[in-house]
Amino acid sequence: xxxxxxxxxxxxxxxxxxxxxxxxxEYLGVSQNEAxxxxxxxxxxxxxxxxxxxxxxxxGTACHVRRSDLVLEAFERELGIENGQTTADGExxxxxxxxxxxxxxxxxxxxxxxxxxRVRMTGVKRLLKKYTGxxxxxxxxxxxESDN
Amino acid sequence: MDNHPLINCxxxxxxxxxxxxxxxxxxxxxxxxxxxxxxxQQVEVRATGCFxxxxxxxxxxxxxxxxxxxxxxxxxxxxxVTQHILGGKIIDRLLYRDAAGVKLPTTxxxxxxAKQRRRILRRVGEIDPEQIDHYLATDGYRALEKALKxxxxxxxxxxxERSGLRGRGGAGFPxxxxxxxxxxxxxxxxxxxxxxxxxxxxDEGDPGAFMNRSLLEGDPHAVLEGLILAGYAVGAQQGYxxxxxxxxxxxxxxxxxIRQAYERGFLGKNILxxxxxxxxxxxxxxxxxxxxxxxALLQSIEGRRGNPTPRPPFPAQKGLWGCxxxxxxxxxxxxxxxIVLYGADWLNSTGTETSKGTKTFALAGKVRNTGxxxxxxxxxxxxxxxxIGGGIQNDKTFxxxxxxxxxxxxxxxEHIDKPLDYESLRALGAMVGSGGLVxxxxxxxxxxxxxxxxxxxxxxxxxxxxxxxxxxxxMLHILDRIRQGEGEAEDLNRLLxxxxxxxxxxxxxxxxxxxxxxxxxxxxxxxxxxxxxxxKRCPGRVCxxxxxxxxxxDRCNGxxxxxxxxxxxxxxxxxxxxxxxxxxxxxxxxxCLDACNRDAILVN
Numbered sequence: 080x081x082x083x084x085x086x087x088x089x090x091x092x093x094x095x096x097x098x099x100x101x102x103x104x105e106y107l108g109v110s111q112n113e114a115x116x117x118x119x120x121x122x123x124x125x126x127x128x129x130x131x132x133x134x135x136x137x138x139g140t141a142c143h144v145r146r147s148d149l150v151l152e153a154f155e156r157e158l159g160i161e162n163g164q165t166t167a168d169g170e171x172x173x174x175x176x177x178x179x180x181x182x183x184x185x186x187x188x189x190x191x192x193x194x195x196x197r198v199r200m201t202g203v204k205r206l207l208k209k210y211t212g213x214x215x216x217x218x219x220x221x222x223x224e225s226d227n
Numbered sequence: 228m229d230n231h232p233l234i235n236c237x238x239x240x241x242x243x244x245x246x247x248x249x250x251x252x253x254x255x256x257x258x259x260x261x262x263x264x265x266x267x268q269q270v271e272v273r274a275t276g277c278f279x280x281x282x283x284x285x286x287x288x289x290x291x292x293x294x295x296x297x298x299x300x301x302x303x304x305x306x307x308v309t310q311h312i313l314g315g316k317i318i319d320r321l322l323y324r325d326a327a328g329v330k331l332p333t334t335x336x337x338x339x340x341a342k343q344r345r346r347i348l349r350r351v352g353e354i355d356p357e358q359i360d361h362y363l364a365t366d367g368y369r370a371l372e373k374a375l376k377x378x379x380x381x382x383x384x385x386x387x388e389r390s391g392l393r394g395r396g397g398a399g400f401p402x403x404x405x406x407x408x409x410x411x412x413x414x415x416x417x418x419x420x421x422x423x424x425x426x427x428x429x430d431e432g433d434p435g436a437f438m439n440r441s442l443l444e445g446d447p448h449a450v451l452e453g454l455i456l457a458g459y460a461v462g463a464q465q466g467y468x469x470x471x472x473x474x475x476x477x478x479x480x481x482x483x484x485i486r487q488a489y490e491r492g493f494l495g496k497n498i499l500x501x502x503x504x505x506x507x508x509x510x511x512x513x514x515x516x517x518x519x520x521x522x523a524l525l526q527s528i529e530g531r532r533g534n535p536t537p538r539p540p541f542p543a544q545k546g547l548w549g550c551x552x553x554x555x556x557x558x559x560x561x562x563x564x565x566i567v568l569y570g571a572d573w574l575n576s577t578g579t580e581t582s583k584g585t586k587t588f589a590l591a592g593k594v595r596n597t598g599x600x601x602x603x604x605x606x607x608x609x610x611x612x613x614x615i616g617g618g619i620q621n622d623k624t625f626x627x628x629x630x631x632x633x634x635x636x637x638x639x640x641e642h643i644d645k646p647l648d649y650e651s652l653r654a655l656g657a658m659v660g661s662g663g664l665v666x667x668x669x670x671x672x673x674x675x676x677x678x679x680x681x682x683x684x685x686x687x688x689x690x691x692x693x694x695x696x697x698x699x700x701x702m703l704h705i706l707d708r709i710r711q712g713e714g715e716a717e718d719l720n721r722l723l724x725x726x727x728x729x730x731x732x733x734x735x736x737x738x739x740x741x742x743x744x745x746x747x748x749x750x751x752x753x754x755x756x757x758x759x760x761x762x763k764r765c766p767g768r769v770c771x772x773x774x775x776x777x778x779x780x781d782r783c784n785g786x787x788x789x790x791x792x793x794x795x796x797x798x799x800x801x802x803x804x805x806x807x808x809x810x811x812x813x814x815x816x817x818x819c820l821d822a823c824n825r826d827a828i829l830v831n
Contacts, residue, residue, distance in 0.1 A: 120533060124513065139435050140433075140663065178432075183281030194246065201822045
């Protein structure tokens with residue numbers, strides 16, 4: 080069960096480091112290629128350390144027709160990073176997501192576990208401000224660092 | 228003063244949709260307000276599933292009078308308790324106003340509900356999905372009891388086949404026949420002889436669809452009971468719910484339902500003293516659209532990459548770990564219990580000749596009323612878009628509706644009177660799919676929509692079959708060129724040639740249907756492609772290389788909002804003087820359009 084093992088490790092650490100993929104492969108007695116092959120197949124798995132706050136911008140169909148592409152660009156400009164990256168200070172990571180299933184409220188942005196509905200480009204700065212400097216998911220990160 | 232509440236229950240929508248609008252805070256505020264008045268014991272605040280009308284969320288309904296309050300805020304809680312619950316006075320400002328401005332106290336007379344038939348969703352929004360007793364009190368698990376005590380597995384499959392139920396996940400295969408195929412298939416794999424499996428496919432991967440999520444969040448036991456019935460009919464000992472990790476609330480709800488079903492003896496050994504043993508576990512999908520395809524899903528449950536495999540052998544013959552396996556969609560399974568309990572007529576008394584029953588759809592995009600709907604199959608698109616959906620937002624012109632996600636297609640305005648059923652949609656080049664309906668207006672671009680779906684499919688192609696892996700990439704390059712104004716006339720024929728090769732040369736449904744969004748937009752909106760290619764113009768004013776932004780000086784009052792919003796400092800102008808945009812600097816990001824309150828930004 081390579082998939083389940085990868086999910087469990089990412090749940091605990093927030094991402095899959097090269098060392099953890101190697102450890103999983105050894106534990107299950109499969110090649111590292113196979114473990115990495117499964118991990119890279121699924122969008123859920125991350126290979127870089129996520130920021131303290133995960134910003135996920137929905138790019139589902141309903142969001143797209145309400146111009147979520149422009150919302151994503153606004154986040155990229157505001158954070159100075161591209162989709163899939165983490166800011167240098169480790170505060171935010173930015174990710175595009177296929178669909179959260181809140182299509183009636185498009186465009187939708189999810190930060191950590193908070194769903195933000197009908198996000199406007201002009202509201203991006205204020206939305207991020209709410210999270211700046213708050214350590215909401217930092218305990219988890221500290222815990223994962225000491226685990227490694 | 229004595230407190231005599233006139234209301235005994237306040238239902239608060241706790242679906243992911245309303246929660247994002249602050250539904251949880253509303254619920255907590257209501258509980259606190261009731262406690263302050265000493266009513267906590269007399270009035271139940273019930274966290275229910277989705278009422279459907281997500282556009283108006285957060286929504287609450289008081290019972291028994293069924294007052295329907297919309298866009299409720301936590302600070303409204305005290306007024307609701309003192310004025311309505313104790314005083315019996317409906318709070319006007321929280322009522323829904325229809326298009327004509329009339330305030331409606333209940334769902335009676337609301338266009339959004341008038342044409343719907345909430346049958347699969349009959350408990351969603353009524354019961355607390357986390358209370359198995361609520362489910363039991365509304366005929367829950369009675370179908371299972373009837374089947375185990377009075378019906379053979381064959382007769383369960385027969386009843387479902389007689390009802391005419393077809394798969395709600397997309398392809399529309401007859402469910403009863405699917406069950407029978409797995410039932411009669413021998414299970415003779417080496418390690419697991421005699422084993423059979425049933426799987427609930429809750430990997431709702433279509434962007435723009437959320438019906439399965441809402442059903443699982445609002446009535447998880449109905450899906451679970453359907454899965455147990457499928458297990459009985461097929462002769463399986465084990466069921467799996469394969470569900471997307473992106474739906475954490477739905478995962479929690481179904482896992483809780485499974486625990487409760489074990490506690491009450493609806494799962495496990497010797498269910499209801501019938502001798503039938505059945506176990507259910509969840510398996511989390513990890514974000515791969517192709518895993519909605521049956522054979523890919525099986526690979527994923529076995530813990531591998533979700534690469535589809537050739538059929539035959541079909542999963543009904545050799546599925547999970549080589550054993551006969553039935554895979555049914557969430558909504559398909561939710562149909563099973565009422566069919567078994569009330570008989571095949573429960574389903575086939577509604578719908579059309581070949582498409583029986585009702586279907587849930589996620590209505591989204593540019594309609595006024597977005598949300599979760601359930602309609603009889605065969606209803607016209609016009610009824611869905613203009614009566615249930617309330618027409619197009621901001622009085623814009625309807626252009627097309629995208630049906631069925633990336634495997635589906637775009638249906639244009641001229642076919643708006645066509646019925647919504649399996650055969651009609653297929654004839655139009657679209658499909659019922661799992662049920663996403665995304666409505667688009669004059670401001671959307673057909674080429675951009677095709678590009679959107681193709682880039683999704685291209686990224687989600689598992690890579691096994693070259694026509695899908697490479698063909699979709701070439702199509703995407705062509706669409707990129709067209710969007711940038713660099714397309715040539717021959718490109719449209721190249722798209723058709725590639726589409727044909729991908730359809731013929733791909734193993735699984737994802738590849739075979741991948742060109743559909745391009746083919747349907749080319750079929751119905753060829754003129755729009757030609758405008759991009761020949762006139763270098765985007766009629767929907769979406770494709771960035773083909774549009775310019777400018778300020779209409781007669782409308783601009785120089786408020787500077789746009790200049791401050793512009794990330795490129797491309798907008799010049801003094802306070803209270805008309806502004807202007809420096810085209811060379813403009814990123815075409817749309818920030819000024821979003822910021823302007825006076826409709827002064829023109830896109831051409």
